[in-house]
Amino acid sequence: MIAREWKARVPNRHKEGFKGAQIFCRRFDEQHVEITLITYWPDRESVMAFAGQDIDVAKLYPEDDQYELDPDTFVHHYDVLEHQFVS
Numbered sequence: 829m830i831a832r833e834w835k836a837r838v839p840n841r842h843k844e845g846f847k848g849a850q851i852f853c854r855r856f857d858e859q860h861v862e863i864t865l866i867t868y869w870p871d872r873e874s875v876m877a878f879a880g881q882d883i884d885v886a887k888l889y890p891e892d893d894q895y896e897l898d899p900d901t902f903v904h905h906y907d908v909l910e911h912q913f914v915s
Contacts, residue, residue, distance in 0.1 A: 829908040832867045832875055834886050836899035860898075868908070875905065 856862040869875045875883045886901050 829868060829870060829911070832869060832879075832883075833864060833904045833906070834866075834900060835862055835864045836897045872905070879903075 852864040852866075853861050854864075869878070872883065879885070879887050883905065884902055886899060886903050888899055888901070892899065
């Protein structure tokens with residue numbers, strides 16, 4: 829299993845708009861919070877099917893600008909060695 833991590837900074841006034849889509853949120857500075865999205869994939873081929881040939885480049889969208897994102901343009905991938913999920 830592969831874990832894919834991406835981060836962006838967004839002004840505090842937009843924090844509420846991201847609740848349903850983001851996994852983690854923390855205070856970045858006085859004017860911004862940082863959101864971190866981690867997705868899980870069975871393998872790197874699955875990540876490539878979603879993200880394209882260069883899986884280390886973030887998949888960004890033109891409409892992201894309306895949310896005043898300051899996104900990372902790269903992502904990190906980790907091999908998941910162990911996981912425990914509870915429902």
